[in-house]
Amino acid sequence: MASKLVPKVNPKQEGSPCKEKHVVLLSPVGKIEISGCETGVHEIKLPKTSVLPSGVEPSVACEVYQGPEEMPEPLQQCTAWLRAYFCEPATTGTLPLPAFHHPLLQRDSFTRQVLWTLLNDVKFGEAVSYKQLADLAGNGRAARAVGGAMRSNPIPIIIPCHRVIRSSGDSGNYGGGQQMKEWLLSHERLQKEKVAGGGGP
Structure with a gap:
C-alpha cells in the first residue's frame, strides 16, 4: 500500500460529545459561519449571496462579528487563517492550519x-x-x-x-x-x- 498523508484530525473522544461553538466572521464576501469545538473545526458555511463586491481590494476588514467569549483554539486558528486569506494572503503559508473535526x-x-x-x-x-x-x-x-x-x-x-x-x-x-x-x-x-x-x- 502506498503511504498516505495522515492529516491532523482528532478522533472524537468516546462518551464525551463535543461542545460545539459557533463564530460568525464578517468578510468581503459576506458573513462566514464557522463551527467547531476544542478538538477541531467542524464546518465552514459560506454565505449564499448573489451580489459580491466588484474589485478585489478587500472592501471590508475581516473581523469576528459574533462568537463565544472563550473561543476554542481551532476556531481561533481558523478565523486568523481566513482573515489572512482575505486581507493579507501572502501570510497564510506561515499560519498554522486548524485541526479538523468532521x-x-x-x-x-x-x-x-x-x-x-x-x-x-x-x-x-x-x-x-x-x-x-x-x-x-x-x-x-x-x-x-x-x-x-x-x-x-x-x-x-x-x-x-x-x-x-x-x-x-x-x-x-x-x-x-x-x-x-x-x-x-x-x-x-x-x-x-x-x-x-x-x-x-
Missing part, C-alpha cells in the same frame, strides 16, 4: 484522500481540473468522484475546492455559488500578481 475527514475514503491532496498540493492562485486532481489523488479515472468530494467538502476556502475547475477552463459548480467561486479565483489571481510584481512598500 466525520468525513476521519473516515479513510477516496473523498478524504482527494480533499487532503487538494489542501497539500494545489497552492494559492493555482487551479486544477477535476481530472488532474483525480490523477494527483491516485485515480485518474475518478474525475466524477472528485466532483462529489468537492460538493461534500465541509471546510471550503481552507480546503480550496474553489480551485478545481472544468478541463474546458469553465469554473464549474460551487457550494457558495458560481459568483463566489469566480470572486475567490480572481482574488487569488490578483493577489498573486501583486506579490509577483514585487508590490513592495
Whole structure:
C-alpha cells in the first residue's frame, strides 16, 4: 500500500460529545459561519449571496462579528487563517492550519484522500481540473468522484475546492455559488500578481 498523508484530525473522544461553538466572521464576501469545538473545526458555511463586491481590494476588514467569549483554539486558528486569506494572503503559508473535526475527514475514503491532496498540493492562485486532481489523488479515472468530494467538502476556502475547475477552463459548480467561486479565483489571481510584481512598500 502506498503511504498516505495522515492529516491532523482528532478522533472524537468516546462518551464525551463535543461542545460545539459557533463564530460568525464578517468578510468581503459576506458573513462566514464557522463551527467547531476544542478538538477541531467542524464546518465552514459560506454565505449564499448573489451580489459580491466588484474589485478585489478587500472592501471590508475581516473581523469576528459574533462568537463565544472563550473561543476554542481551532476556531481561533481558523478565523486568523481566513482573515489572512482575505486581507493579507501572502501570510497564510506561515499560519498554522486548524485541526479538523468532521466525520468525513476521519473516515479513510477516496473523498478524504482527494480533499487532503487538494489542501497539500494545489497552492494559492493555482487551479486544477477535476481530472488532474483525480490523477494527483491516485485515480485518474475518478474525475466524477472528485466532483462529489468537492460538493461534500465541509471546510471550503481552507480546503480550496474553489480551485478545481472544468478541463474546458469553465469554473464549474460551487457550494457558495458560481459568483463566489469566480470572486475567490480572481482574488487569488490578483493577489498573486501583486506579490509577483514585487508590490513592495
